[in-house]
Amino acid sequence: MPVRKTIENFPRRLSSALKHIDPRTLASFLLALRRFLRHRLTVEEAKEEVRRRIDSRAERFLSRIETQVFGRYSNPYRRLFKAAGCELADLAHQVRRYGVEKALEQLAAEGVYLTPDEFKGKREVKRGTESFVVDPKTLDLNVASPSLTVQTSGTSNAPRPYVIPLNALASRAFSQCVFYAAHDLASYSAAVYDAILPANGGVRELLVCARFGYRMNRWFARKVPSQSRLGTVWNEAMTYLIVLMGNIFGPGLPWPEFVDGENVQPIIDWILQEQRRRKSCMIRCTASNAARISRAAWEMGLPLDGSKFYVSGEPFTEAKRDVIARSGATAVPAYGFDGGAIGFGCVHPAYVDDLHVDLAKLALILRPQALDYAPEIHPLLVTTLDETAPRFYLNVDIGDHATISDRRCGCVLEAVGMTQHIHHIRSHEKFTSEGMNYFYGNLWDLLEKSLPSEFGGAPGDYQLVEEEEGDGQTRLVLIVHPRLGSLEEEKLLARLHAALAAGSRANEFQSAVWRNAGTVKIRREIPLASERGKILPLRISHAG
Numbered sequence: 001m002p003v004r005k006t007i008e009n010f011p012r013r014l015s016s017a018l019k020h021i022d023p024r025t026l027a028s029f030l031l032a033l034r035r036f037l038r039h040r041l042t043v044e045e046a047k048e049e050v051r052r053r054i055d056s057r058a059e060r061f062l063s064r065i066e067t068q069v070f071g072r073y074s075n076p077y078r079r080l081f082k083a084a085g086c087e088l089a090d091l092a093h094q095v096r097r098y099g100v101e102k103a104l105e106q107l108a109a110e111g112v113y114l115t116p117d118e119f120k121g122k123r124e125v126k127r128g129t130e131s132f133v134v135d136p137k138t139l140d141l142n143v144a145s146p147s148l149t150v151q152t153s154g155t156s157n158a159p160r161p162y163v164i165p166l167n168a169l170a171s172r173a174f175s176q177c178v179f180y181a182a183h184d185l186a187s188y189s190a191a192v193y194d195a196i197l198p199a200n201g202g203v204r205e206l207l208v209c210a211r212f213g214y215r216m217n218r219w220f221a222r223k224v225p226s227q228s229r230l231g232t233v234w235n236e237a238m239t240y241l242i243v244l245m246g247n248i249f250g251p252g253l254p255w256p257e258f259v260d261g262e263n264v265q266p267i268i269d270w271i272l273q274e275q276r277r278r279k280s281c282m283i284r285c286t287a288s289n290a291a292r293i294s295r296a297a298w299e300m301g302l303p304l305d306g307s308k309f310y311v312s313g314e315p316f317t318e319a320k321r322d323v324i325a326r327s328g329a330t331a332v333p334a335y336g337f338d339g340g341a342i343g344f345g346c347v348h349p350a351y352v353d354d355l356h357v358d359l360a361k362l363a364l365i366l367r368p369q370a371l372d373y374a375p376e377i378h379p380l381l382v383t384t385l386d387e388t389a390p391r392f393y394l395n396v397d398i399g400d401h402a403t404i405s406d407r408r409c410g411c412v413l414e415a416v417g418m419t420q421h422i423h424h425i426r427s428h429e430k431f432t433s434e435g436m437n438y439f440y441g442n443l444w445d446l447l448e449k450s451l452p453s454e455f456g457g458a459p460g461d462y463q464l465v466e467e468e469e470g471d472g473q474t475r476l477v478l479i480v481h482p483r484l485g486s487l488e489e490e491k492l493l494a495r496l497h498a499a500l501a502a503g504s505r506a507n508e509f510q511s512a513v514w515r516n517a518g519t520v521k522i523r524r525e526i527p528l529a530s531e532r533g534k535i536l537p538l539r540i541s542h543a544g
Helices: 003-018 023-038 043-055 057-069 077-084 088-098 100-109 166-182 201-211 229-249 265-276 287-299 318-326 443-455 489-501 505-517
Strands: 125-127 130-132 147-151 161-165 189-195 218-222 256-258 281-286 308-312 330-337 340-345 355-357 362-366 380-384 400-406 420-427 430-433 436-439 462-468 474-480 520-524
Touching: 023 166, 023 201, 023 229, 043 057, 043 166, 057 077, 057 088, 057 100, 077 125, 077 130, 088 100, 100 362, 100 380, 161 166, 166 201, 166 340, 189 201, 189 265, 201 218, 201 229, 218 265, 229 256, 265 281, 265 287, 281 287, 287 308, 287 318, 287 330, 318 330, 318 443, 330 355, 340 362, 362 400, 380 400, 443 462, 443 489, 474 489, 489 505, 489 520
Parallel strands: 189 218, 189 281, 218 256, 281 308, 308 330, 474 520
Antiparallel strands: 125 130, 147 161, 330 340, 340 355, 355 420, 362 380, 400 420, 430 436, 462 474
16 A cells, blocks of 8 residues: 555544544553653663663562562462472572573473473473463563553464563663664664564564664555454554654654565665665565565566665574575574564674574573473573563573574674574474474475575475364475476475485384375465565464
8 A cells, every 4th residue: 555545544544443442541552652752762871771781680580580470479480489499599599609591590400491382371381299280361460551462473373462561662672772783774774574563573663763763764564464354443543553653753653555465576676766875775574575575686687785684583594694695685683582582683693693692681591401302402491581571481482492602702782791692593393293293303404495406496485384184184285386387296295205204213214104194295385474474484283
């Protein structure tokens, strides 16, 4: 939808949406949003606050444990601490002597952690004689700040709603402001390519940047399907209202310009337009979308020299980096989860996805216990330290694993105290079919690098999906983009089976079972994308 038509339709859509909301609730939110937008955070203020938070993280951690765990009878962590025989005084001694991360590692070794299914209440927690099911609502904190209601992207599970308090966005702005300064992102003409509400990416990025006075020039947006016509109208109206407030009280926010599916031509046209004005562009989007834009530009012979993508939402791999580089552009990654940002890309990376962990807001460790189905994998456990976080995380497995290290890189993020690095971030999901579990390990490289080099295409053209058919049988479907033209499907299927069989005798046995049962199939269609445009090489179905 053109920007002019968007603005013209705004009063009508807002009027329709206002009929279904408490005007006092809306007024409270708008007043808080006005205060939020009027504040201007400087880079020096941001650096000073990040340093202060990192210096005080031990005491802040203990304070949260005292109030949220030992001070709340309903908190399930009380029972985990009891099973571990750990009192607050014991923990305080550990933290002050060895530090937050070492204390968390000790807690995890004694069973004080939650797996993804335990955290979501999908699986019973069993630690020693303690056995219970977590009610996720008991981990939600009382949010005093007016909030945005958004939803998860639905990449691995069904989308679910959650809130982002405005004061949590204000808190996020400190670290993000330092990150923008470290990479000199404020010198670029900027655009965000992300969905409108109820997706969180677009509005969140615009508001956080507005907090430190950075204005995005364009918003190439997607619409998110809603379960009702009213929900659609409300989300569009709230998106437009936030943009209007940003233009009145903030540095200015761009109106959403809706683009369809894989059509990235408007974004390329904008980059070329800015190049003619001798301006370099920065595009905030998912890694899949960055690769899609770069590939389209390269195929049209349109160089994106000097452009930079700020990417997140999925692993940033060597294959995606190479596609982006082929167009003349570069990329810097970030990493986060429902609870907020986890890390920001290093200015002097040692790896393609080398990030600084945001030690001002959280603590990150590897679980001492390996996964049962992948003994080489130790999951990441996240603990939130930020007082504005709407949900309490303490050693929660968020479904990813990675390598954590401490090294000196000499960049601005290290200078403010973010000395912990993380890289090679991957999900540790597993396929389940024919009664067997299969950890997919390094199939990322197969789908993003090997198959494109052997059969044609690029990252985003191949996707392995776990599906349940009408007969209740789980199948693995290799989706191949139609634009690749004719393929030797038997050869492609044999190549996939060989990759599934590699690594161990168990893998070889499982692949043989799947081959004999006809479990693995090939289907020609556009790979499945999330509402944000993420095309993950592997999509695992989840019950519940």
